[in-house]
Amino acid sequence: MPETPEPSRRDLLHWTLAAWGAGAVAGIGGILGASAVPRPQPPTTARIPKADLKDGSATASLRGTPFTLLITPAGPVAFSLACTHARCVVAWNAASSEFLCPCHGGRFDAAGRVVAGPPPAPLRRLEVADAGDAWEIRG
Amino acid sequence: MSVAKRLGDWFDRRTGWRGMRAEAVAGLAKPVPPRVGWGFTLGSTALGLLFLQVATGVALALHYQPTPEAAHGSVARIMDEVRLGWVVRGMHVWGAHALVALVLAHAAKVFVTGGHKRPRELTWILGAGVMFVMLGLAFTGHLLPWTDQSYWGAVVGVEQTRIVPVVGPPTATLLLGGETVAAPTLTRFYVLHLLILPAILAKLLFLHLWLVRRHGVSPAESADEEDARGHAALCAGGEPYAPNHMLREAIAVAVAAAAVLTAAALWPQELGPRAGASTPEGVRPEWYFLAVYQYLKYWPSQLLGLPGETIGICLLSAALGAFVFLPFLDRSPERRPARRRVALVAGALAVLLWGTLTALGAVSDRSIPAFGKTWTFDTWGRPR
Numbered sequence: 001m002p003e004t005p006e007p008s009r010r011d012l013l014h015w016t017l018a019a020w021g022a023g024a025v026a027g028i029g030g031i032l033g034a035s036a037v038p039r040p041q042p043p044t045t046a047r048i049p050k051a052d053l054k055d056g057s058a059t060a061s062l063r064g065t066p067f068t069l070l071i072t073p074a075g076p077v078a079f080s081l082a083c084t085h086a087r088c089v090v091a092w093n094a095a096s097s098e099f100l101c102p103c104h105g106g107r108f109d110a111a112g113r114v115v116a117g118p119p120p121a122p123l124r125r126l127e128v129a130d131a132g133d134a135w136e137i138r139g
Numbered sequence: 140m141s142v143a144k145r146l147g148d149w150f151d152r153r154t155g156w157r158g159m160r161a162e163a164v165a166g167l168a169k170p171v172p173p174r175v176g177w178g179f180t181l182g183s184t185a186l187g188l189l190f191l192q193v194a195t196g197v198a199l200a201l202h203y204q205p206t207p208e209a210a211h212g213s214v215a216r217i218m219d220e221v222r223l224g225w226v227v228r229g230m231h232v233w234g235a236h237a238l239v240a241l242v243l244a245h246a247a248k249v250f251v252t253g254g255h256k257r258p259r260e261l262t263w264i265l266g267a268g269v270m271f272v273m274l275g276l277a278f279t280g281h282l283l284p285w286t287d288q289s290y291w292g293a294v295v296g297v298e299q300t301r302i303v304p305v306v307g308p309p310t311a312t313l314l315l316g317g318e319t320v321a322a323p324t325l326t327r328f329y330v331l332h333l334l335i336l337p338a339i340l341a342k343l344l345f346l347h348l349w350l351v352r353r354h355g356v357s358p359a360e361s362a363d364e365e366d367a368r369g370h371a372a373l374c375a376g377g378e379p380y381a382p383n384h385m386l387r388e389a390i391a392v393a394v395a396a397a398a399v400l401t402a403a404a405l406w407p408q409e410l411g412p413r414a415g416a417s418t419p420e421g422v423r424p425e426w427y428f429l430a431v432y433q434y435l436k437y438w439p440s441q442l443l444g445l446p447g448e449t450i451g452i453c454l455l456s457a458a459l460g461a462f463v464f465l466p467f468l469d470r471s472p473e474r475r476p477a478r479r480r481v482a483l484v485a486g487a488l489a490v491l492l493w494g495t496l497t498a499l500g501a502v503s504d505r506s507i508p509a510f511g512k513t514w515t516f517d518t519w520g521r522p523r
Contacts, residue, residue: 038312061416120440
């Protein structure tokens with residue numbers, strides 16, 4: 001049976017160089033990659049004075065995304081207006097009593113449930129808390 | 140001895156440039172296959188327009204400000220105040236459209252003439268890489284003016300990236316730099332558009348062109364014949380590349396550049412309203428993404444218990460993979476179109492499907508007056 005030849009000194013130097021290169025790429029790549037990943041944003045709170053509500057509803061924005069607050073007989077309800085399909089902002093259509101998405105035709109009912117179109121999930125609900133003279137929406 | 144000669148000698152001793160030049164000149168003077176004509180100028184015309192994009196892009200970058208607050212205003216100043224700024228921006232935008240069209244036409248021509256066959260498989264794959272990077276440049280550049288259309292186009296585009304299983308969500312997060320398109324996204328798109336994608340493009344293009352030079356332009360004969368007789372023998376009777384074919388390329392580049400300049404002058408690129416908090420009606424991507432946009436609409440939100448669009452994206456990824464690795468699917472050594480009927484019919488059907496989806500995407504959710512009446516099309520592109 002032929003013997004496996006001993007690695008030469010030159011082989012060892014080649015391997016060392018290759019390991020150095022791989023280590024440098026992995027190390028620097030890891031640092032740069034980690035810095036490129038955004039930190040998850042902590043939940044923030046929006047405050048809507050109760051006096052600002054018109055016909056029991058108001059629209060405001062939380063971290064750049066609009067949401068709506070509705071005072072229903074069952075209590076206050078808030079949900080994000082970002083369509084769950086591709087994040088376009090849905091708009092209330094009084095004629096059909098639905099939220100319509102202008103991008104791909106997604107439709108949601110007044111409670112944010114999907115009626116038609118490609119959205120895979122209902123509009124995202126946000127927490128609402130009663131803060132005396134205002135509603136606090138968290139999400 | 141003249142000063143020029145002495146200066147030339149001085150540089151030659153230090154760089155060896157005379158030898159390199161002689162080698163390059165001899166290489167460029169080699170004949171191309173006899174079939175090479177005007178149809179073989181599409182790739183070099185695209186390259187010429189790419190240089191034009193770099194030049195107009197640098198000129199725009201001198202005035203552009205990449206923040207959500209300033210971006211739209213800075214582009215408005217380019218249009219209204221910068222001397223000939225409207226022409227430069229028009230050339231950049233029209234140049235992008237022309238470049239994408241030329242690269243698609245180049246790929247189609249290479250497929251029809253069998254240029255992707257052995258030993259040029261890697262040339263094709265690198266070319267496909269160049270095409271995808273260019274589409275990335277088009278997508279990132281589109282956001283920069285921060286208009287209503289460009290902002291919401293980016294929102295939808297990134298969200299559709301998110302649907303791709305496994306790699307989609309982290310890619311979307313990295314592109315956005317947050318939860319939705321905002322200031323960090325504009326910075327990232329700006330860096331991608333000006334730094335990262337051009338660097339990748341330059342490397343891919345260098346390798347693509349290096350392989351084009353290494354293997355020469357594909358002859359009409361089959362890969363087997365090329366193997367047996369050698370490329371040089373199949374070029375016998377062809378014209379020299381330089382100056383004969385190079386002059387054709389130069390004319391084609393000049394015509395393309397003139398067309399871009401004319402389009403920029405005759406149809407100035409309007410700057411739409413600044414991005415607002417609500418999504419406007421009629422957001423749709425540029426023409427080269429319309430087919431994908433429309434295709435994704437046909438997938439229901441749920442199919443066999445799975446998200447429909449995910450299945451759609453997986454099928455689309457498979458189709459794109461088939462495009463990239465086409466040389467390994469279309470394996471016959473034959474190059475002559477007449478002997479590749481099945482492959483050409485398959486290619487024609489793919490182009491027909493793409494064209495149909497593009498047309499449906501263009502008319503969907505729109506009312507278009509034509510033939511004496513107004514046609515209203517629904518989301519799926521059906522006339523009502």
